[in-house]
Amino acid sequence: MPTEILKDGKKIARHAAKEVERLPSQSDWPRVDAMTDEELTANALSDADNQPLDDAFFERAKRVRLEDFMPATKEKVCLRLDRDVVAWFRARKKKGYQTAINAALRAFIASQSAGRER
DSSP, rough: OEEEEOOTTEEOOOOOOOHHHHSSSOOOOHHHHSSSSSHHHHHHHHHHOOOOOOOOHHHOOOOGGGEEEOOOOOOOOOOOOOHHHHHHHHHHHHSSSHHHHHHHHHHHHHHHOOOOOO
């Protein structure tokens, strides 16, 4: 379990998703299961960080998209590719196959540019 020590002396443990799935739960589930709805509600309301949201919150809220906070380094395009080409990339990289296609196109561009410099 890799641990990072911050300047203030606090420790942050980093885990891969598969490692996290194997970590034991630190919740006392039998205690939670034994609580009534009223007890659960009272417990939640006693937590200053877990207060219910009121109408005023939603009146002030603004809808945002994740793309608005990400650097615009890539452009979305609709591209028709042969099924076997897409299948080939997906078979090798289930997640990130579009990035792999982008890398292959970039390598092709580099090879074409290198050919012109000769």
